[in-house]
Amino acid sequence: MTQLALVIDLNVCVGCQACVTSCKEWNTSGAAGFLSDDNPYGKDPTGTFLNRVQTFEVGEYPNTQTVHFPKSCLHCEDPPCVPVCPTGASYKRAEDGIVLVDYDKCIGCKYCAWACPYGVREVDEHQKVMKKCTLCVDRIYDQELPPSDRKPACVMACPTSARLFGDVHDPESEVSKAIRENAGYQLMPEWGTHPANHYLPRRKQELKIHDDALERVDNPLKIDGKLPRPGVREPALDDVTTW
């Protein structure tokens, strides 16, 4: 069974909001109709977005970290929003695990939003139906696009490649490897929703350079000479600039 999902690397996300604008641009221009905005330049702007990037401060000054946290529908394996829908407008596709809303069946009762602990469903205030991330279902299967472009708009936009897209049920996929090798985790595991989207945690990254990375110790052809070591008395760059 295929389960398409995003894997979001919090270690890499810089909070640039490119995925937010790219998502909005793609999904407001599609066949499903616009994503409403009201007073975009006015006093109290509001609008429907399928993806948000939030920022959290972890720790106490001065030992703090800023965590940028992109949040969109997690396409749960056991989505609580689907069984509560009275019309069947909210459904999970069997073939690829994407949770979708049929905008022609939705009555706008907002019950699915109540049933989602992640707050990733937003009512469109003008179309009066529930909107949510579709994993760009109108893009990822588009045969007109070159295969490298058949990815969600947010993934295409990310300048730091913090967003990976693929099948989390395929153990050899890029996303499964990323989850496995970088301790990928799910949000709010306490509710048993089994989100398909995973997050990769912040990781300590230290660059440790050993001598043999600078000099080839094995020197197979015996051609490399040793690098000249600076004399103890010779000025270093630091001394030059601090004269």
Place this chain on the structure above:
Amino acid sequence: MRPAFSVILLTTLIGVGQGLFLALFSVEVLARIGVLEPPAAPGFYPVASAIALAFLVAGLVASFFHLGRPERAWRAAAMWRTSWLSREVIVLPAFMGCVFLYGLGHHLGWPSQPLVAGIDATLAIGAFGTVLCLLLFLCTGMIYACLKFLPEWHTPLTVINYLAFGCASGLMLAAAYAGIVEPGLARFLAAWAVWFTAVALVTRVASLIRNGRLRPRSTLQTAIGVKHPRIVQSSQGFMGGSFNTREFFHGRPEAFLRSVKWSFLVAVFPVPLALLGTGTLAASPALVAAAFVVQYAGLLAERWFFFAQATHPQNLYYQRVA
């Protein structure tokens, strides 16, 4: 959660209609088995059924204001296998049909033609309606009780409270109605209104105590998956509002919530009981009617508080506008 007035009206209005129907059918059953004197007033059952139906219709109309696309409401009957909301959408009109037929049967004098073994048409319709009525209480309550992310609602007490409040307010209305058209029944119905109001007091206070002790299962740590004990949101990702900042926050200070709680505790329980008691003893239907009106107003506050008290875990993600 932000209290939705359409849903507050729906749940309180159909509660009254359901309670009134249950009171009515209980009177008929008790009269048939000889516990009560049969009501002598002509049109006792049809008029009361019409009143109950009016409350149910008003609740149904109110519910349409909750929908973004009311013209598609018929689709809501589709997913009855999984959705309590869908089940309610089916049971409510079915129950309304039963109430209508029950009143019509009494109006046309169907009781005089027994079907089988002493069970005549109105008794059969009433029994079927009672089952649907109890199912409707179950559906309405389970719409909220089935949402496990909202721990304030995720308890059998939610269903029990809907049942107790519906019966109490319906019996209160039945007592006022009987006081006007059938004084012989007023005392009996008033006594049962007192009982159900007392039961509602016990179950509602139990749920208030329970909810006061709840600790949220989701925290910022589980919400973003960072284990550090100190996490503060510095931006929710946008400067303006959104559906998420409106639908899930009541936006009132804690003191306002407390005042609503005490208002409904006063307006639903002691005041109507005092008015009901005085009105019944003084044989004054006006006072009993006042008891119903005060209790219904209190129930609006109770339902408002029911929504406002529930804290949705998604609120963890929407703490700081920046």
